[in-house]
Structure formats: C-alpha cells, structure tokens
Amino acid sequence: MITIKKITLSWLLLISLTLVSIRISSVIDEPRLLTFIALFIVFLKAQQIIDNFMELKHAPRKWRFILLSYIFFTPGIIFLIYII
Amino acid sequence: MSNLSLVVSPKSINKRLPGDLAMWFFILAELTVFSLFFIAFAVTEQFNGEMFHAGKSMLHTVAGLINTLALITSSFLVVLSLKFVSLGKNQLTVYLLILSIVAACVYMATKLWEYNQLFVMGIDIETNTFFTLYFLITGFHFLHVILGIVILICIAVNVKKGGYKESITGFEAGASYWHMVDLVWIILFPLIYIL
Numbered sequence: 001m002i003t004i005k006k007i008t009l010s011w012l013l014l015i016s017l018t019l020v021s022i023r024i025s026s027v028i029d030e031p032r033l034l035t036f037i038a039l040f041i042v043f044l045k046a047q048q049i050i051d052n053f054m055e056l057k058h059a060p061r062k063w064r065f066i067l068l069s070y071i072f073f074t075p076g077i078i079f080l081i082y083i084i
Numbered sequence: 085m086s087n088l089s090l091v092v093s094p095k096s097i098n099k100r101l102p103g104d105l106a107m108w109f110f111i112l113a114e115l116t117v118f119s120l121f122f123i124a125f126a127v128t129e130q131f132n133g134e135m136f137h138a139g140k141s142m143l144h145t146v147a148g149l150i151n152t153l154a155l156i157t158s159s160f161l162v163v164l165s166l167k168f169v170s171l172g173k174n175q176l177t178v179y180l181l182i183l184s185i186v187a188a189c190v191y192m193a194t195k196l197w198e199y200n201q202l203f204v205m206g207i208d209i210e211t212n213t214f215f216t217l218y219f220l221i222t223g224f225h226f227l228h229v230i231l232g233i234v235i236l237i238c239i240a241v242n243v244k245k246g247g248y249k250e251s252i253t254g255f256e257a258g259a260s261y262w263h264m265v266d267l268v269w270i271i272l273f274p275l276i277y278i279l
Binding site for chain 2: 002004007008010011014015018019021022025034035038039041042045046049050052053054055056058059060061063066067070071073074075077078081082084
C-alpha cells in the first residue's frame with residue numbers, strides 16, 4: 001500500500017521535475033540533448049504517476065509492465081524521430 | 085484438486101488491480117490513440133520544421149506550466165481523497181474532491197484563455213498544419229478533462245451519500261481515468277511547449 005507520505009513526496013517530485021523541464025529549455029542549446037533530457041523527465045514523471053498515483057506498483061506485474069511500456073516507447077519513438 | 089494448487093505466495097495475495105478491469109482496457113485504448121497523435125505530431129514536425137518552430141514560439145509556456153501544475157495537483161488530491169475514503173473520512177474526501185475539481189477548472193480556464201489569445205491573433209485550426217495538430221490534440225485532451233470533471237463530481241456526490249462503504253472499486257476506476265488524463269498531459273506538455 002502506498003502511504004500518504006510517499007504520495008506527497010511523489011507530488012513534490014512531479015512539481016520539481018516540471019520546473020526543471022521548463023528551466024532546461026532556456027539553458028540547453030543543443031537540440032538533441034534537450035530532447036533527450038526533456039523526454040527522460042517525461043518518463044520519470046509518468047513512472048511516478050503509474051506507480052504511486054495509479055498504484056500499479058502493487059498491482060499484477062503485467063499491468064504495470066504494459067503501462068510502463070507505453071511511457072517508455074512513446075517518448076522513445078518521439079526521441080528517435082527527432083534525432084533522425 | 086491437489087494441495088499444490090492451493091498454495092498462494094504471500095506476495096501475490098496483495099497484488100490487486102485498482103478499479104475495474106474494463107476501465108483499464110479503456111485507459112489502454114485512450115493511451116494508444118494519444119500515442120499515435122504524439123508520434124504523428126513529431127513526424128509532421130520533421131517535415132515542417134520552420135512552421136512548427138514559429139507556431140511553438142506563439143504559445144504561452146507559462147500557461148502550459150500552469151496547466152501542468154494544475155493537473156498534477158488535481159491528480160494528487162484525488163489520490164489523497166481515495167486514501168481518506170478507505171479510512172471512512174467521507175467529509176474530508178468530499179473536500180479533497182472539490183479541491184481537485186477546482187484545480188481542474190484552473191486548467192480549463194487557462195486553456196480557454198490560451199485559445200482565446202490565439203483567436204484574437206487571428207489564429208485558428210485552419211491557420212497551418214501546426215495549429216491544426218495543436219488544436220486537435222489539446223482540444224481532444226480538453227474533452228477528456230471535461231469528462232474527468234463530470235466523473236469526479238459523480239464520485240463526490242456518491243461519497244456524500246455514503247456510497248462507498250462496501251466497495252471503492254468505482255472510485256478507483258474514476259481516479260485511474262483521471263490519472264490517465266494527467267499522464268497524457270505530461271507527454272503532451274514538453275512535446276508542444278518545450279521541444
């Protein structure tokens with residue numbers, strides 16, 4: 001069971017990562033690096049939502065795997081499209 | 085039946101999918117549709133680099149940030165409310181759900197303001213390919229937010245009536261849908277506003 005403390009920490013992490021993603025867009029000039037970091041942040045944020053908000057961390061493994069595969073492959077494909 | 089089939093590992097006892105199975109299939113279908121939208125957006129950007137760069141520069145990053153914070157906070161409040169309804173604290177649950185609806189309304193107001201700013205500049209869905217995709221993707225997401233708000237209102241009314249004393253499956257299903265709406269925005273936000 002996910003505790004309220006863990007949910008709150010997850011929310012703070014999501015807020016922080018959102019602010020970081022805004023900041024890096026004005027700091028990093030290299031487009032490929034910016035794309036990689038921004039999409040990696042997307043993966044981290046989405047993983048927090050799936051595990052702690054949707055509570056799939058303690059759900060049957062296949063469901064967690066299916067959801068995580070979406071947030072891995074969608075940004076992954078987008079990254080490949082941007083760097084090609 | 086052999087005794088072996090009755091052996092259940094302690095780890096598997098607590099592994100339960102929150103909410104309704106049908107809702108999870110619906111969530112997967114929705115995520116597939118949005119993923120295709122995002123991939124289509126990224127591919128189209130490669131063929132119309134300058135147009136997309138100009139289009140993105142006309143968007144309000146701060147409005148996008150407010151929308152992101154509003155949806156994350158709304159999702160957080162829904163998780164909290166789910167915890168408290170399990171503890172039987174119905175009044176607190178209703179308050180948290182109302183706050184989550186208010187956060188969702190902040191998202192809607194900001195998005196509508198953003199659309200209005202573009203309309204004032206003479207930009208609409210037919211302006212160019214970038215804005216066609218922008219209005220289609222964000223508009224489609226906006227419709228999901230409206231549906232999510234309706235679901236949250238129904239849940240809040242049900243909590244007020246004491247409807248989740250025996251089972252919170254319906255609450256969990258609605259909450260999962262709302263988190264899916266948040267999840268989609270988390271991918272949408274950098275794709276349209278940052279990259």
